[in-house]
Amino acid sequence: MTSTTTRGPIRRAALAAVTVTAALILTACGGDAESASSDASAASGEEHNAQDVTFAQGMIPHHRQALQMAELAADRASSTEVKDLAARIEKAQDPEIEKMTGWLKAWGEDVPEEGGSTDESMPGMDHSGSGGMAGMMDDAEMQTLEKASGEAFDTAFLTLMVEHHEGAVEMAGTEQDKGSYQPAKDTAEDIVTGQTAEIAEMKELLGKKG
Missing domain, CATH: 1.10.287 (Helix Hairpins)
Structure with a gap:
């Protein structure tokens, strides 16, 4: 007990x-x-800085113009390779526009209006390129592309898109160096990787035409 x-x-x-x-x-x-x-x-770098805003506000209209160019290829290009490339550009860049638009809205920043002035949309950007930023086509170049068809379109499309992609790679490189928001830096890395590969592909296609 x-x-x-x-x-x-x-x-x-x-x-x-x-x-x-x-x-x-x-x-x-x-x-x-x-x-x-x-x-x-x-x-994770969730905080954003002014460069992240500039990147999104610049890349949205830049991508929009690439989509306009790519859409023309459906009924104007003669080359299957060019049509395939244009489709891939649309598939890659349309979701990126939506993503960057979401960032700007979340940050309380202005989203560039479609068809608006790229100079107004891009405070602080280097406006040395045609159309207000690196690689952008001016109205005359876009009109030339819109009026072309067949092999002439293929050549014009590839030539102009190489320049356009080079501008995007330059802009993305600046974001990688100076940006703070990790998702934006990751998107910039995707742009550099993807578009650098497409530049090489387009130059090869142009070489065949030459």
Whole structure:
């Protein structure tokens, strides 16, 4: 009896100790998890800077013009390779426009209007390129492309799109160097990788035509 009576308080004391220890462990783990989450958030570069805004506001109209050029290929190009390339450009750049539009809205920044002036849409950008930014086509070049067909269209499309892509790669490179928002920097990396490969492909096609 004495043994049983003694074990009761001892067992309760032991259980209480285990409960307190478990609570302390859970609190420590929770603190570690919270700290790790905070560190991960900081490391992910979720904060954006002025360059990220400039990148999105510039790349949206730049992509829009590429889509306009690509859409012309459906009934004007004579080469299957050119039509295929144009389709791939549309498939890649349309979702990127939607993504960058979402960033600007979330940041409370202006989204460039379709058909608006690229100079007005791009504060702080280098306006040395035609159309207000690197690689953009001016009205005369776009009209030339719109009026062309067959092999003449293929050559004009490839020539102008190489220049257009080179401008996008330049803009994306600036974002990689000076941007802060990691999703924007990742998109810039995708643009550099994808469009550099397409530039090489287009130059090869132009070489065959030459």
